[in-house]
Amino acid sequence: MTxxxxxxxxxxxxxxxxxxxxxxLFIGGVIMITPLLFMFSTSLKSAGQVYDLRLIxxxxxxxxxxxxxxxxxxxxxxxxxxxxxxxxxxxxxxxxSLVAYTLAKFNFAGRKLVFLAIxxxxxxxxxxxxxxxxxxxxxxxxxxxxxxxxxxxxxTAFGVFLMRQFFETVPNDFLEAARIDGLNEFEIWxxxxxxxxxxxxxxxxxxxxxGNWTAFFWPLIVTTDKDLxxxxxxxxxxxxxxxxxxxxxxxxxxxxxxxxxxxxxxxQRYIVRGVMLGxxxx
Amino acid sequence: xxxxELDKIVKSYGAVTAVHGIDLSIKDxxxxxxxxxxxxxxxxxxxxxxxxxxxxxxxLRIGGEVVNQREPKQRNIAMVFQNYAIYPHMTVAQNIxxxxxTSKLSKAEKDARIRETARVLGLEKLLERRxxxxxxxxxxxxxxxxxxxxxxxxxxxxxxxxxxxxxxxxQMRLEIKQLHxxxxxTIVFVTHDQVEAMSLADKIVVMRxxxxxxxxxxxxxxxxxxxxxxARFIGSPEMNIIGADLRDGRAEFGANAxxxxxxxxxxxxxxxxxxxxxxxxxxxxxLVTPNDSLAAFLIEGTVRVAEPHGSETFVHxxxxxxxxxxxxPSERSYRxxxxxxxxxxxxxxxxxxxxxxxxxx
Numbered sequence: 001m002t003x004x005x006x007x008x009x010x011x012x013x014x015x016x017x018x019x020x021x022x023x024x025l026f027i028g029g030v031i032m033i034t035p036l037l038f039m040f041s042t043s044l045k046s047a048g049q050v051y052d053l054r055l056i057x058x059x060x061x062x063x064x065x066x067x068x069x070x071x072x073x074x075x076x077x078x079x080x081x082x083x084x085x086x087x088x089x090x091x092x093x094x095x096x097s098l099v100a101y102t103l104a105k106f107n108f109a110g111r112k113l114v115f116l117a118i119x120x121x122x123x124x125x126x127x128x129x130x131x132x133x134x135x136x137x138x139x140x141x142x143x144x145x146x147x148x149x150x151x152x153x154x155x156t157a158f159g160v161f162l163m164r165q166f167f168e169t170v171p172n173d174f175l176e177a178a179r180i181d182g183l184n185e186f187e188i189w190x191x192x193x194x195x196x197x198x199x200x201x202x203x204x205x206x207x208x209x210x211g212n213w214t215a216f217f218w219p220l221i222v223t224t225d226k227d228l229x230x231x232x233x234x235x236x237x238x239x240x241x242x243x244x245x246x247x248x249x250x251x252x253x254x255x256x257x258x259x260x261x262x263x264x265x266x267x268q269r270y271i272v273r274g275v276m277l278g279x280x281x282x
Numbered sequence: 283x284x285x286x287e288l289d290k291i292v293k294s295y296g297a298v299t300a301v302h303g304i305d306l307s308i309k310d311x312x313x314x315x316x317x318x319x320x321x322x323x324x325x326x327x328x329x330x331x332x333x334x335x336x337x338x339x340x341x342l343r344i345g346g347e348v349v350n351q352r353e354p355k356q357r358n359i360a361m362v363f364q365n366y367a368i369y370p371h372m373t374v375a376q377n378i379x380x381x382x383x384t385s386k387l388s389k390a391e392k393d394a395r396i397r398e399t400a401r402v403l404g405l406e407k408l409l410e411r412r413x414x415x416x417x418x419x420x421x422x423x424x425x426x427x428x429x430x431x432x433x434x435x436x437x438x439x440x441x442x443x444x445x446x447x448x449x450x451x452x453q454m455r456l457e458i459k460q461l462h463x464x465x466x467x468t469i470v471f472v473t474h475d476q477v478e479a480m481s482l483a484d485k486i487v488v489m490r491x492x493x494x495x496x497x498x499x500x501x502x503x504x505x506x507x508x509x510x511x512x513a514r515f516i517g518s519p520e521m522n523i524i525g526a527d528l529r530d531g532r533a534e535f536g537a538n539a540x541x542x543x544x545x546x547x548x549x550x551x552x553x554x555x556x557x558x559x560x561x562x563x564x565x566x567x568x569l570v571t572p573n574d575s576l577a578a579f580l581i582e583g584t585v586r587v588a589e590p591h592g593s594e595t596f597v598h599x600x601x602x603x604x605x606x607x608x609x610x611p612s613e614r615s616y617r618x619x620x621x622x623x624x625x626x627x628x629x630x631x632x633x634x635x636x637x638x639x640x641x642x643x
Contacts, residue, residue: 173364176332176363179334180332180361181381
């Protein structure tokens with residue numbers, strides 16, 4: 001809707017800059033959305049029509065959805081993914097912001113060093129970590145368990161970094177006022193500082209949830225038990241079992257986008273709302 | 283209610299010392315204002331009283347008990363911050379109620395206290411609002427409410443009015459004074475605004491560079507400032523300070539100074555010659571007809587600019603020795619370039635040592 005009004009404006013004003021930039025944005029948008037449209041389109045096709053590349057299916061059918069949803073494995077994978085994404089997200093929100101708050105608001109020897117050490121882990125690619133993770137999981141007996149899938153993501157350096165930057169902007173007056181009101185340090189963090197950074201928490205929640213919902217590589221490595229597959233791992237197994245069942249993969253993927261959309265819709269209003277506004281005079 | 287004693291209180295940050303062993307005694311129920319320019323240590327001192335800063339040396343007693351090691355919540359104090367620091371995610375009622383966080387009162391008693399506080403501060407109709415929907419003055423009132431609701435022994439105010447516009451500041455100043463008259467609680471108030479200090483304080487503490495320069499009642503500081511800094515800081519427009527040589531009961535202002543004379547210096551032992559600065563407030567100068575030869579103290583200058591204030595006009599005069607400000611009647615107007623003469627009573631002219639800047643007389 002916004003795009004349309006803005007485009008109208010641009011044409012109306014006859015500003016070449018506007019026309020060029022909006023054209024580029026439009027092309028970019030089309031490039032972004034085409035795979036998604038194709039995914040939905042394919043999910044509505046029967047197996048025989050899959051290689052008929054028309055965007056609008058000749059004979060649209062919901063059969064794939066019925067098949068996927070009545071397949072117990074799919075539901076199980078969906079629940080696995082939900083459980084893992086929710087637990088990891090909650091853990092990240094809690095622990096990342098606890099660490100971040102400490103790094104932002106407490107003065108102690110080695111504070112900068114700790115922060116740098118945490119940040120430096122961002123430079124190490126996941127591919128390098130997978131082998132140590134696997135060895136660790138295998139030694140601890142975490143292979144083929146939910147914990148094994150979740151543990152690497154329970155705290156993230158990125159989350160600590162993001163939250164620290166936001167906690168830095170929380171005026172100390174709030175925390176000191178709370179200290180005088182008699183809250184202990186944990187209560188100050190939980191009752192005063194956390195509500196003041198809800199936009200950052202929402203952003204982190206979205207990132208973390210999406211990241212874990214779509215996680216493929218590590219869950220694929222750490223699990224062999226099909227009952228523990230996450231949705232992406234499970235969907236990929238549609239590709240190896242018999243021949244590649246594109247219509248089934250696309251149907252599963254289409255269903256898989258629903259939670260991400262819901263999470264985004266739920267949290268994004270907290271990002272937009274400026275909670276900090278009005279508490280202190282800047 | 284409680285008295286507060288600062289006994290050689292020191293605050294240092296590593297090698298830097300912000301407060302140099304200050305001594306101060308604040309009586310129960312007294313309204314004490316710390317005043318001074320930024321960086322003078324006044325806020326640091328307040329924060330040490332609050333327990334938000336560690337005390338590097340000396341002893342702090344509240345109500346006779348040493349509290350150096352006590353947490354803020356154990357000191358029975360409440361504090362109002364410059365930035366209000368009311369929690370934006372809570373309603374007015376929740377914000378005020380937060381002052382009772384550690385209180386063991388029942389829910390009903392707490393509610394009653396919150397309502398009573400809101401009533402006193404005129405916030406009853408706003409109890410369900412959030413801070414974002416309040417004006418600056420209302421927010422500051424909520425912050426005061428959160429401090430009041432607990433009925434603390436000491437109120438600490440850290441420049442609470444400096445974010446308000448001039449009109450509101452005057453109004454809140456009045457409200458805080460009335461609040462003190464009604465509650466009678468000890469208040470320590472920090473400001474850099476001498477008008478606030480003058481109008482609120484029972485006792486003003488002038489600070490500079492981590493030292494206390496002078497402690498006294500407002501009028502005492504106004505009439506007998508202990509040094510040039512205090513003399514200029516208290517009172518508006520600031521006191522005129524003019525360099526002079528004292529010799530045999532006469533003040534000499536430079537070799538060929540004709541614009542200013544003071545023949546009969548009172549109060550100092552005669553004899554000897556010393557360099558001094560003399561101080562006279564714009565309000566202590568009286569306009570006289572030019573070349574009034576009878577006046578012992580006479581200043582003559584040309585008008586640079588005149589500022590009518592309604593009831594009076596402040597004229598800025600250029601002299602060969604510098605420039606001064608004088609209060610003149612507002613009945614007439616003053617043209618730039620016009621020559622005016624002012625006199626002052628000898629006993630209202632203060633003499634400061636030019637080197638130490640301390641008051642001699």
